[in-house]
Amino acid sequence: EVQLVESGGHLIQPGGSLRLSCEASGFNFGERGMHWVRQVPGKGLEWVAGISWGSNTKNTADSVKGRFTISRDNARNSLFLQMNSLRPEDTAIYFCAKEAGGSWYTHWALENWGQGTLVTVSS
Amino acid sequence: QSALTQPASVSGSPGQSITISCSGTSSNVGGYNLVSWYQQLPGKGPKLLIYEDNKRHSGLSLRFSASKSGNTASLTISGLQIEDEADYYCCSYAGGVTLVFGGGTKLTVL
Numbered sequence: 001e002v003q004l005v006e007s008g009g010h011l012i013q014p015g016g017s018l019r020l021s022c023e024a025s026g027f028n029f030g031e032r033g034m035h036w037v038r039q040v041p042g043k044g045l046e047w048v049a050g051i052s053w054g055s056n057t058k059n060t061a062d063s064v065k066g067r068f069t070i071s072r073d074n075a076r077n078s079l080f081l082q083m084n085s086l087r088p089e090d091t092a093i094y095f096c097a098k099e100a101g102g103s104w105y106t107h108w109a110l111e112n113w114g115q116g117t118l119v120t121v122s123s
Numbered sequence: 124q125s126a127l128t129q130p131a132s133v134s135g136s137p138g139q140s141i142t143i144s145c146s147g148t149s150s151n152v153g154g155y156n157l158v159s160w161y162q163q164l165p166g167k168g169p170k171l172l173i174y175e176d177n178k179r180h181s182g183l184s185l186r187f188s189a190s191k192s193g194n195t196a197s198l199t200i201s202g203l204q205i206e207d208e209a210d211y212y213c214c215s216y217a218g219g220v221t222l223v224f225g226g227g228t229k230l231t232v233l
Contacts (some may be wrong), residue, residue, distance in 0.1 A: 011220075013203075033220065035222065037169075040205075043227075044126075044210075044212065044224065044226045044227040045161070045163075045169065045212050045214075045224045045227065046126075046224060047214070047221070047222040047223060047224055050220040050221065050222060051220060052220055057219065057220045058218050058220055059220040059221050061221075095168060098157075100171060100174055100180070106217040107157070107159075107174045107175055108155075108157040108159070108174075108175075108179075108222070109157075109159035109171055109173075109174035109175070109214070110159070110161075110169070110171060110214070110222075111169040111171045111174075111180065113170075113202075114168070115168060115170055116168065
């Protein structure tokens, strides 16, 4: 069974930094692209960042570019999101999600999602 | 990376059909056959319904179908059921390692 478990979210002051983690199990983590998606409670989904299976390709949304960095450690089956210079508008539930597809190919859809971790940026 | 455009809400009665549209550009929806759709029930995480414009994810009811014409994708739910009441999101590949979501549509089953 695929499991994605996010951690690291908590209350932080504006301008602060936070590192989110996503521990994966139940599939060959190193063969799948991964993403972070966020959702302000009661609002819509926003794609935040994505990374290919081998980390050679990655990208972040314009809204977080230059402040957030996505990375992964395939040996530890883990995905990370380093969040710097946090702003109140970054307050959201952050989900990690696994691409649909097979070994080393992707449908560019997100077939498994974690339960999310809440990041609150407030003074 | 502008969000895709979806109607804020749609509604229908049990047994009826509804269609949710998702409008993008040639840089996302119209440029690739890579639109996906998600259902999010209250208090739950998103669930993949459709990928690659019109392919049903494993186990999805045949009541759900999707299509695309130009820069606009559509999700149709036929034979509406009470349990279909949820938020629905479209999403498109946008090049590189980039995805873009629609603003979401709240489906009410009257």
